[in-house]
Amino acid sequence: MNRREFSAQALMAGAAVATAGWSGMAAAQGAPVEGTHYVKLNQPLQVPRGKIEVIEFFWYGCPHCNHFEPSLDAWQKKLPADVAFRRVPVAFRAEPFLTHQKIFYALDEMSLIPTMHRKVFYAIHNGHQKMDNPTEIAAFMQQNGVDSAKFMEHFNSFSVQTKTRQAVKLAADYKIDGVPAIGVQGRYFTSGALAGTTEGMLVVADHLIDKVRKAG
Numbered sequence: 001m002n003r004r005e006f007s008a009q010a011l012m013a014g015a016a017v018a019t020a021g022w023s024g025m026a027a028a029q030g031a032p033v034e035g036t037h038y039v040k041l042n043q044p045l046q047v048p049r050g051k052i053e054v055i056e057f058f059w060y061g062c063p064h065c066n067h068f069e070p071s072l073d074a075w076q077k078k079l080p081a082d083v084a085f086r087r088v089p090v091a092f093r094a095e096p097f098l099t100h101q102k103i104f105y106a107l108d109e110m111s112l113i114p115t116m117h118r119k120v121f122y123a124i125h126n127g128h129q130k131m132d133n134p135t136e137i138a139a140f141m142q143q144n145g146v147d148s149a150k151f152m153e154h155f156n157s158f159s160v161q162t163k164t165r166q167a168v169k170l171a172a173d174y175k176i177d178g179v180p181a182i183g184v185q186g187r188y189f190t191s192g193a194l195a196g197t198t199e200g201m202l203v204v205a206d207h208l209i210d211k212v213r214k215a216g
Helices: 008-029 063-077 097-109 113-125 134-143 148-155 158-173 198-215
Strands: 052-058 083-089 181-184 188-191
Touching: 052 063, 052 198, 063 113, 063 198, 083 097, 083 158, 097 113, 097 148, 097 158, 113 134, 134 148, 148 158, 181 198, 188 198
Parallel strands: 052 083
Antiparallel strands: 052 181, 181 188
């Protein structure tokens, strides 16, 4: 999902590309190619020392992110010990992106991402909930066993607001204009559009992780 809303034709085209898979692309083109399957940032970003940082940029309202989540979750659980993975919600405009960012960071502060992250996706894409106003969000949390009052305290907190601003800046620094996308070590990023499929994006990400590791 990019800054412009996808048309029905674009979604159909994306589905058609997905059927091709990365395997066909790899067979035809070999290893991932810079400028084709991933982008190298002109200005590297500062990253924490010690591990290779990998970031998924996403939006709860993005159907492609929702579809990608099971594959991504399985992949990130098998990452080597020298890789630090995290998710960063994007905001291409104020709403509903900002509200969805705040949902993520409030859940994160409560250590509820493992149990609630996929449920938010499900509520939006399967339950047809917008999750864009405090009343609906609080009710959803309560229905799922989360203390809604405590959640809303985090949702409206200064720390969550700070994290949303940091997320907006990070996505801008990475030049992210569509999701899902993956950034690696503040140097590279790839996306479903670049890799050809969301599954192919993981293959490219593995390549970039190995590239960073070898570069030291």
